[in-house]
Amino acid sequence: MNNTDQLTGIRELNVYAHGDSSEISTWSNVPYLFTETLIKKGIKVNRIDINPRPLPEKFFNRYVWRVIRKLTGKDDFYGYIRTGMNHAEVKKRIAKAVKQYPNAEAEIFISFSHSASHCSKKPSILFGDWTIAYHFDYFLEKKPGSLERASIRRQDEEMESAGLIISLFPGITRYLKNYYRNPNIQYIGNVVNRIWDEPSADLPLSKKQSKNILFIGSRRYREGALQLVEAFRQLRGQGMELQLHIIGMKKEDLSLSDHDIFAYGYLDKGDPAQRKQYYQLLQDARVIVNTTDKWGAFSSMVEAMYFYTPVITTPYNEFVETFGQQIPFGFYSAATVVSLKNCLENIFTATDYPAMCYSAHEQVKDFTWDNYIDQLLENIRKLPAFDQQKKDQTVPADRI
Incomplete structure (x- = not known):
């Protein structure tokens, strides 16, 4: 019997993810790190891919949805993945997996859109960041269309039937608790998605000599990237020797031709060469910046912080909820070039720069997957459905 089994009584789990959770590049590395940590703790993990089937998804998104948008004039946050057709098909795959792996003691979904409540009495644990309803309320600030309302209803049913819901963010957890009747909604901290060696504690000394500004974000963070490009150009115009490095977008995405701005596009951590380049950029950065309004690429920020990197971001809800109104490891900026x-300028002239680096690491040093999964397993063990399952499996003493 291994240590995890002694502590939690959990030997086998089904883990469902949108994509292959054995691949590092799936959904920001989360399913891979999630499942690998469970395996390292001695738990048998059955990985189940619940991504939409490629052909129907491609046909719907390329042809059907395009026609619907033209006929209705709407541009809803939608796609095949949110259709009732896909939802029904995934339900069948979940039922098949439950039957295929009867010894799994719980069904874990790295998604808020599915559960196994329709085919299993074992607890379904739903893990994610935010719901479709939250996306409309916070990011889009508009009412969902009829198709999206239907997808929200489907998601709501799954959320209400779940044995446990875990969100990665404290503010969103509070939103979910207000939105749903389900009493088992929790926040147990956050995680750093690190797939590299532990950084050296001497890293701040070399960072202090760096002239590199780092930005990490896909094209949806284009607004923040363009603000940074303009601020960078103004500082270069004042004679400051700087370089700007952008991960997640290419120069053509931002219409750039500057010789001192380097844009690498998406760097896949699953590729050894690209992973090495990614972490070299992280270790060489004087500061990481993302001032996109409402969301500043949280996961990338906390990973950079783990590598002793001060940050500049906007005081958006979840960052403030997690780290406070005042941050000793960088600066909150308004979403303007001037700010x-x-x-x-404050970062590059800070006399206490090494202290900012050490503070950044200190804030997130416990955001490890090992710690996170320990808390998750303990919460699963406390579920009434899990406890009852264990009792049902116990052989009475007079039958031994």
Whole structure:
């Protein structure tokens, strides 16, 4: 019997994810790190891919949805993955997996859109960031269309039937608790998605000599990237020797031709060469910046912080909820070029720069997957459905 089994009584789990959870590049590395940590703890993990089937998804998104948008004039947050057709098909795959792996003691979904409540009495644990309803309320600030309302209803049913819901963010957890009747909604902290060696505690000494500004974000963070480009150009115009490095977008995405701005596009951590380049950029950065309004690429920020990197971001809800109104490891900036430029000048002239680096690491040093999974397993063990399952499996003493 291994240590995890002694502590939690959990030997086998089904884990469902949108994509292959054995691949590092799936959904920001989360399913891979999630499942690998469970395996390292001695738990048998059955990995189940619940991504939409490629052919129907491609046909719907390329042809059907395009026609619907033209006929209705709407541009809803939608796609095949949110259709009732896909939802029904995934339900069948979940039922098949439950039957295929009867010894699994719980069904874990790295998604808020599915559960096994329709085919299993074992607890379904739903893990994710935010719901479709939250996306409309916070990011889009508009009412969902009729198709999206239907997808929200389906998601709501799954959420209400779950044995346990875990969100990665404290503010969103509070939103979910207000939105749903389900009493088992929890926040147990956050995680750093690190797939590299432990950083050296001497890293701040070399970072202090760096002239590199780092930005990490896909094209949906284009607004923040363009603000940074303009602030960078103004500082270069003042004679500051700087370089700007952008991960997640290419130069053509931002219409750039500057010789001192380097844009690498998406760097896949699943590829050894690209992973090495990604972490070299992280270790060489003087500061990481993302001032996109409402969301500043949280996961990338906390990973950079683990590598002793001060940050400049906007005081958006979840960052403030997690780290506070005042941050000793960087600066909050308004989503303007003027404010960002001032913050950058403060970083490059800070006499206490090493202290900022050490503070950044200190804030997230416990955001490890090992710690996170320990808390998750303990919460699963406390579920009434899990406890009852264990009792049902116990052989009475007079039958031994």
